Each structure stands twice: as C-alpha cells, then as structure tokens.
Amino acid sequence: MQYKYDEEGGQFLTFVLTFLLLVLLPLTYSLLTSRVSAKGKQGWLDARGQKVAAIRRLARRSLRNPKIGRRLLLVVVGWISVFFLVQRIANAASNSSHAVYDPFSILGITASATEKEIKKHYKKLSIKFHPDKIRLSENQTKEDAESHYIDLTKAYKSLTDETIRKNFELYGHPDGRQEMSMGIALPTWVVEAQNSGWVLGVYGLVFGLGLPYLVARWWYGSRARTKDGIINLTAQNFFQHLREDTPPARILALLAISEEFVDPKLEKRGKDANEEDLKVLETQVREQVEALGPRWALIESFRTQSIRKTLVLLYAYLLRIDTKNATLTKERYVIGATAERLITAMLSISLAHNWMDLTLQLMDMQQCFVQAVPPAVELRPAAELMQLPHMTLPLALAVTRKAKLGELGLQGFWKMEDAQRRKLLGVGKEGKDALSAKQYDELMRVVGEWPRIELVDSFFKVNGERLVTTGAIVQFVIKARTLPFRRDGVMLNSGARPGTEASRRDEESSVRPSTEDDEEVSLDHLIGRTDTKTSKEGKQPVGVAHAPHFIEVRCSRIAWPARLV
Known part of the structure; x- marks a missing residue:
C-alpha cells in the first residue's frame, strides 16, 4: 500500500471546507435566530432605533464607518470562503485523474436508459467517433480519437457485456480491480x-x-480587570472611597476619576482639542448644577484634564445639555453609557457591605444614566417626566411646580386635564421650551402606553407549614403586574391600588399558610418541570428598554422601589 500526498489539492480543500462549515453553520444560525426573535418580541414602544437625532447620526452607517459587527463580518467572510472553496474543489474534481467511473456520462445517456436504447445510442456514437471515419480537428491527434473511442467501447460493454458488467459492479471499473493508494490530505508543496x-x-x-x-x-x-469588566485600579478606588453615606455628587466624582476615562493624549497636550466648546459647555453645566441645590456643586480645580472633561460631560449627559461640537456630543453619550456600567462595580461593593441606602441610591442613579435624567431626589417627579419624548428639564419643572398633580410624576401628568397639560407645556406657542401640536400628540401617545408596575400582593410563607417556625426557610412572594395608563389610569399609592389587600399591610396578613398546590408548584420549579401552556398564559415578552438618550440598546428590566411591607 502506497502513501502519497494530495497532488491535486481536492482532498485538502475538502478538509478545510468541512472544518469551516462546522464553525460557520452554528454561528450563522445563532445570528439569524437572535435577530428574528428580537424583532418578533418588540412592540412600537420597546422597538429598536427609537433614539434621539444625535444618537441616530452617530449610529448612521457610511462608507468610512460601515458599523459592521465582528460576528457578522466573520460570517460574511466565512461564506465567501465557502463559495471559493466549493469552486476550487469542483475544478479539482473535474480535472482529477481519480474521478469516479461513470459509463452513463461517458456515453452521454441517462441512468434510466434501457439496454435497447443503450445499443441504439452506441451505434450512432461508433459511426460518429470511429478513428477511421472521424475528421480530426486542429488540436486533436489520432491517438486522442482512438483513446476516446476505446472509452466509449468500455462504457458500452460495461453496461451490456455480462463479464465486464460484473467487474464494473464489483470494482467500479470495467477493467476490474484498480490500484489502491492511501493519501494524506496535505498539498505536496508543504513537504x-x-x-x-x-x-x-x-x-x-x-x-x-x-x-x-x-x-x-x-x-x-x-x-487587569474584575469579573464585571472593570479595571482593577478603578474598582480599588471605589472600594477605598465608597461609604454608606456617600452622596450622589460624590458618586459622580468617583466615576470621573475612573481609569476608563483617562486620556493619555489629553494629559500630554494639556488641553482638549475642542477646548473652546468644552469651556462653553462647562459654563452651562456650572449654571445648571448650582440650580439643583446646595448638595450639588462642580469643583473649581481639577487634578487632571481627563477628570475635568469627564465630570463636565457626565453632568452634561444627565442634564441633557447639548453642544454643537459633534466630537463632544459623541463623547458625552459614550461616557454616559460607560458610567452606567461602572455603577455595577459600585453596586457589588455596596451589596457586599449590606449598605441598603447606598444600594438603592446606586440603583436609582443607574436608571438615571439609562434615561439621561438628573439624579437629584428633589427632581424625581421631573425626572420621571423627562423620560417622555420632547420633554426638557424646564418643561418638566413647569409641570411639577405649577400643578399639584405634577408632583406625582407620570401618573399625575396622565390625570391632568388636557387643557392644563397643553398650557403648562406651551403647546402651539413659539419658543425654545414649547411643544408643537405634533410633538404633544407623540408625547401623549407614549404616556398612554407607558408600563407602570403595580403591586398586587406580597407575603411570607414556609412550604409545608401554616406558620413561620424557628429555623425555617422563609419565602417572600411578590405578585406584580404592569399596565399602561390608557388601560388603567387609577392613582396608585406607593405602587399599590387603594382599597386592595396590597395597600393594607400588617404583621398577621404578611404571613400566609402554605397550600398543597403551592408545594406542588414549588416542587415543579425545583426539578425544572413546567407546563408550556400554563407558563405562557398571561405573559407578554418585553423588548428593549425605551431609552432614547442611551447610546446602547438595553433589554428592558423592572427595578422595584423599596417600600415597607
């Protein structure tokens, strides 16, 4: 038995093609299914692409910036390579000396032809291609014609002669057993x-x-990074300076000194490339920060230029202060998204220390970064309203300060009379802080579909027990639902509907006895057994978060505020 390398290259290319398809097919499937599933789960309120004009301009594709993801680029290049390899393999197979012997293709007939049809067709070919009768072309010799006629004769006999046909059926060739060799799927130039x-x-x-x-x-x-993807030096700074009573202004200062925001080129130059526009933005930020109250202030001197620029852009992002400079606008949105991710590291530290107040404050600030609203507690109702399209901070403050219902945030805004809303928002008037009729209609459409969370019930229970016994594992059960304002505009009190059991909490009603049905359901969840019909009943998939000022696409999540139960 003789070993030889792949002289024609077909075997090596087939091996490469097989390996490439093993990687490419699952990758392509995951890419297609993720896009189809994400598209099917979204309604108009939680659909992708509902960003402000500045973010849409940043995300716009062009020849210089096509914005193609790595996985999509890998899939496209992979399939181009597959088509190239298939073509090369097909060419190698057609020119191969080890092609599979097929008498039907040699004679030019179909495999379903009868013996009578084969003989009739061969008779025509023998007359046409007989070496003594054929007229040779310019590039054809007599030996070529004789070889072609011999191939036709072998193919004919392999289909009609019993002995030759048996050789073809046993060995795949009319001449019988052929020489066999074992090859290695490596091209010869390698060795x-x-x-x-x-x-x-x-x-x-x-x-x-x-x-x-x-x-x-x-x-x-x-x-160099933590499990959350944060630089270790940044996490170390958070651990050293974060305290249980850290105010929101200091949290922003801690974010500004993060290593993620250090720009070596800026430190080397000593000033930003857009210094004039940055100074104008800093002046606007100082004016609006001072208006927030005595607990908020932008320091006068900075340790480095990176810290100064980061802190100015952080406040500009939260206060939605625009600038005409495209570079600063992009950096403002990028810094806002990065800061939201850095708060996750602060949350890990706060949870490890069991600092409840700080944890709630960080969760609230993380939501403020997603929606680009001020994190000041005094502006909470205004911050709720700023989640709506075309709602600026001056307009939100006008609603919350000039109307009693405005102090209740979104649900109070929904309960107002339409004429009062239009007056407070300056609908139809001219000016910077005024809405047009079209903008007002879009704003009210979003308010009507805004999902608000309602506490239906909450209680403690112990499986198998009617009371909470000493040393028992207690389960805290929360039942909640989300309804848009247009379907149910009832005013909620601390997230609960007035007059319901959820709004009346006492020590006795907070503990419920466990039932057999509860135990059966708990057992099913423990072993992973669920009924597909009942599990999907009453459930609606949630799309992405409605965050027009957040540069990234975020999945929608519900953060339940702390309340006494």
Whole structure:
C-alpha cells in the first residue's frame, strides 16, 4: 500500500471546507435566530432605533464607518470562503485523474436508459467517433480519437457485456480491480524540500509566537480587570472611597476619576482639542448644577484634564445639555453609557457591605444614566417626566411646580386635564421650551402606553407549614403586574391600588399558610418541570428598554422601589 500526498489539492480543500462549515453553520444560525426573535418580541414602544437625532447620526452607517459587527463580518467572510472553496474543489474534481467511473456520462445517456436504447445510442456514437471515419480537428491527434473511442467501447460493454458488467459492479471499473493508494490530505508543496524553511517559519510564528501571545494577552487582560469588566485600579478606588453615606455628587466624582476615562493624549497636550466648546459647555453645566441645590456643586480645580472633561460631560449627559461640537456630543453619550456600567462595580461593593441606602441610591442613579435624567431626589417627579419624548428639564419643572398633580410624576401628568397639560407645556406657542401640536400628540401617545408596575400582593410563607417556625426557610412572594395608563389610569399609592389587600399591610396578613398546590408548584420549579401552556398564559415578552438618550440598546428590566411591607 502506497502513501502519497494530495497532488491535486481536492482532498485538502475538502478538509478545510468541512472544518469551516462546522464553525460557520452554528454561528450563522445563532445570528439569524437572535435577530428574528428580537424583532418578533418588540412592540412600537420597546422597538429598536427609537433614539434621539444625535444618537441616530452617530449610529448612521457610511462608507468610512460601515458599523459592521465582528460576528457578522466573520460570517460574511466565512461564506465567501465557502463559495471559493466549493469552486476550487469542483475544478479539482473535474480535472482529477481519480474521478469516479461513470459509463452513463461517458456515453452521454441517462441512468434510466434501457439496454435497447443503450445499443441504439452506441451505434450512432461508433459511426460518429470511429478513428477511421472521424475528421480530426486542429488540436486533436489520432491517438486522442482512438483513446476516446476505446472509452466509449468500455462504457458500452460495461453496461451490456455480462463479464465486464460484473467487474464494473464489483470494482467500479470495467477493467476490474484498480490500484489502491492511501493519501494524506496535505498539498505536496508543504513537504517539498525547497519549501521546508517557509513551512517551519510559519509553524514557529503560529505556535511559537502567536499562540503564547494570545494566551498571555488573555491572561494579563483578565488579571487587569474584575469579573464585571472593570479595571482593577478603578474598582480599588471605589472600594477605598465608597461609604454608606456617600452622596450622589460624590458618586459622580468617583466615576470621573475612573481609569476608563483617562486620556493619555489629553494629559500630554494639556488641553482638549475642542477646548473652546468644552469651556462653553462647562459654563452651562456650572449654571445648571448650582440650580439643583446646595448638595450639588462642580469643583473649581481639577487634578487632571481627563477628570475635568469627564465630570463636565457626565453632568452634561444627565442634564441633557447639548453642544454643537459633534466630537463632544459623541463623547458625552459614550461616557454616559460607560458610567452606567461602572455603577455595577459600585453596586457589588455596596451589596457586599449590606449598605441598603447606598444600594438603592446606586440603583436609582443607574436608571438615571439609562434615561439621561438628573439624579437629584428633589427632581424625581421631573425626572420621571423627562423620560417622555420632547420633554426638557424646564418643561418638566413647569409641570411639577405649577400643578399639584405634577408632583406625582407620570401618573399625575396622565390625570391632568388636557387643557392644563397643553398650557403648562406651551403647546402651539413659539419658543425654545414649547411643544408643537405634533410633538404633544407623540408625547401623549407614549404616556398612554407607558408600563407602570403595580403591586398586587406580597407575603411570607414556609412550604409545608401554616406558620413561620424557628429555623425555617422563609419565602417572600411578590405578585406584580404592569399596565399602561390608557388601560388603567387609577392613582396608585406607593405602587399599590387603594382599597386592595396590597395597600393594607400588617404583621398577621404578611404571613400566609402554605397550600398543597403551592408545594406542588414549588416542587415543579425545583426539578425544572413546567407546563408550556400554563407558563405562557398571561405573559407578554418585553423588548428593549425605551431609552432614547442611551447610546446602547438595553433589554428592558423592572427595578422595584423599596417600600415597607
């Protein structure tokens, strides 16, 4: 048995194609299914792309900035490689000397032809291609004509002669058993002597330098960051300076000194490339920060230029102060999204210390960064209204300060008379802080579909017991629902409907006896057994969060505010 390498290249290319398809097919499937499922779960309120004009301009694709994801680019390049390999393999197969013997294709007839049809067709071919009768072309020799006629004769006999047909059925060739050789799916140029230096060089670069570099990069990169993806020095600063009574203004200052925002080029230059526009923005920020109250202030001097720029852009993002400079606008949105991610590290520290007040404050600030609203407690009703389209801080303050219902936020705004809302928002008037009739209609459409969470019931229970016994594992059950204002505009008190059991909490009603149905349901959840019909009943999939000022796409989540139960 003789071993040989792949001289024609077909076997090696087939191996590469198989390996490529093993990686490419699951990747393509996951890419397509994720896009279809995300598209099918979204309504008009929680659909993608509902961003402000500035973010849409930043996300707009162009020839210079096509904004193609890595996975999509990998899939596209992979399928182009697949088509190229298929073409090369097809060419190699057509020119291969080891092609599968097919007498039907040689004679030019179908595999379903009868013996009578085969004989009739061969008779025509023998007259046409007989070496003594055929007229040779310019590039054809007599030996070529004789070889072609012999192939036709072998193909005819393999289909009509019993002995030759048996050889064809047993060995796949009319001449009987053919020489067999085992091949290695590597092209011959890999083992040729003149290419040995190049092959060893590539092998050394890939396995001697490339692989250790990737491993070292992954190792040192993972050591430089926490499990949340935060730089270790940033997490260390948070751990050292974060306290249980840290005010919101200091939290923003801690975010500004994060290593994620350090710009070495800015520190080297000493001033920003857009210094004039940054100074104008800083002046506007100082004016609005002073108006927030005595607990808020922007310091006069900064340790570094990176800290100064970051803190100015953080406040500009939360207060929605626009600038005509496109670079600063982009950096403002990027810094806002990065700060929202950094608060996750602060939350981990706060939860580890069991600091409830700080944890609630950080959760609230994280939501403020997603919606780009001021984190001041005094402006909470106005911040709720600023989640609506075209609602600015001056308009929100006008609603909350000039109307009693405005102090209740979104539900109070919905309960107002239409004429009162139009007057407070200056609908139809000219001016910067006024809405047009079209903008007002869009705003009210969003308010009507805004999902508000309502507490239906909450209680403690112990499986198998009617009372909470000593040392028992207690379960706290919360039942809640979300309804848009247009379907139910009842005023809620601390998230509960007035007059219901959820609004009347006492020590006795807070503990419920466990029933057999509850125990059965708990057991089903523990072992992972659920009924698909009942599990989908009454449930509605939630799309992405309605966050027009957040540069990233966020999945919708519900954060329940703390209340005494």
